[in-house]
Amino acid sequence: GRWYKIEDTSDEHKSNFIQPLTEEEFEGQNVIYNGGVGFPDSCAGSKRSDLHDYGVCGTAEFKDDYFAGFGFYVAGFDSKTDSLLSGDVKKSWGGICVTYASEADIDVVMNSTGVHDISQLPKLPKATLPKSSEVVTSCLTWDKFKSDDGKLVNPKNLTTVNFVVYGEKGTRKKINIHGLGKYATYAEYDY
Numbered sequence: 297g298r299w300y301k302i303e304d305t306s307d308e309h310k311s312n313f314i315q316p317l318t319e320e321e322f323e324g325q326n327v328i329y330n331g332g333v334g335f336p337d338s339c340a341g342s343k344r345s346d347l348h349d350y351g352v353c354g355t356a357e358f359k360d361d362y363f364a365g366f367g368f369y370v371a372g373f374d375s376k377t378d379s380l381l382s383g384d385v386k387k388s389w390g391g392i393c394v395t396y397a398s399e400a401d402i403d404v405v406m407n408s409t410g411v412h413d414i415s416q417l418p419k420l421p422k423a424t425l426p427k428s429s430e431v432v433t434s435c436l437t438w439d440k441f442k443s444d445d446g447k448l449v450n451p452k453n454l455t456t457v458n459f460v461v462y463g464e465k466g467t468r469k470k471i472n473i474h475g476l477g478k479y480a481t482y483a484e485y486d487y
Contacts, residue, residue, distance in 0.1 A: 298372070299352070302365045302414055302460060310362035311463070315354030353472040356400070358463035363417065365402070365471060367458030379410045380455035389451065391437040391479030398427050398461065400469040405458040406441045408450035417460055421449040435479050 304310040356364035371381035394404060405422040421441040425434050441449035461469045 299366060299368045302363070302367055302417070302458060303356075304362055304364070304414075308360070310358065310360040311364035312357045312359075313354050313364045313366060314357055315352075315366075351395075351472055351474040353470070356461045356463055356469045356471060358465060358467050358469075360465045361463070363403075363460050363462045365458065365460040367405075367456050367460075369456055370454045373412065380407070380412050382408070382410070382453045382455045384452045385454050386438065386451040387480070389478040389480060391435065391440070392457070393433060393435040393475075393477040393479055393481075394425060394459075394473060395431060395433040395475035395477075396425060396471075396473050397429060397431045398425070398469070398471045399429075400461040400463065400471070401425065401427050402471060403458075403460045403462075404436065404441070405460055406449040406451075406454060407456040407458065408453045409455060412456065417458055419443060421447060422460075431474055433475075437479055 301313045301315075303313045352366060354366065358364070369380060370385065371383040373379075374381055392404065394402075396402060402425040403417075403422040404425060405417050405420050407417075407420050409416075409420075421443045423436045423440040423442075438449055438451045459471065459473060461471055463469050
């Protein structure tokens, strides 16, 4: 899989996700390798606040009430069919652990569809991580990811993992994901 930005690219252009790397540097990074998670060290060399130490970081900028952030493809994207590839991570991951700091609540949105439509993210199963100026780790099992209508994530057919923050018109929210891990690996630790 690869990283990508989440922002409103329509004519209305309600939001941007700004980070130090160029789009090619950010989106060209592999996510999963040798069972671990790779980060495009988007904080390195940037002017950092206390929130941004390392990992994937940036600022969601809102020109109107909307959402922004970043995510990654779990198994990749098939450009020939214009669809997302899926991976069965139900048992191997067991859920996800996120180490983060953020100026806003983060919705961790799980996509089990074959469609990469950013505008549909608010309707997909999600779990919310509360904002925190300190670096914290939260571990979530699959049953924690629910859509507003109660639909659960299908981790046997997972296509993307997304980190989304919401903002009001004229605001900016910093977000930093320091680390990701499989719930199956990290759940034995007391977070």
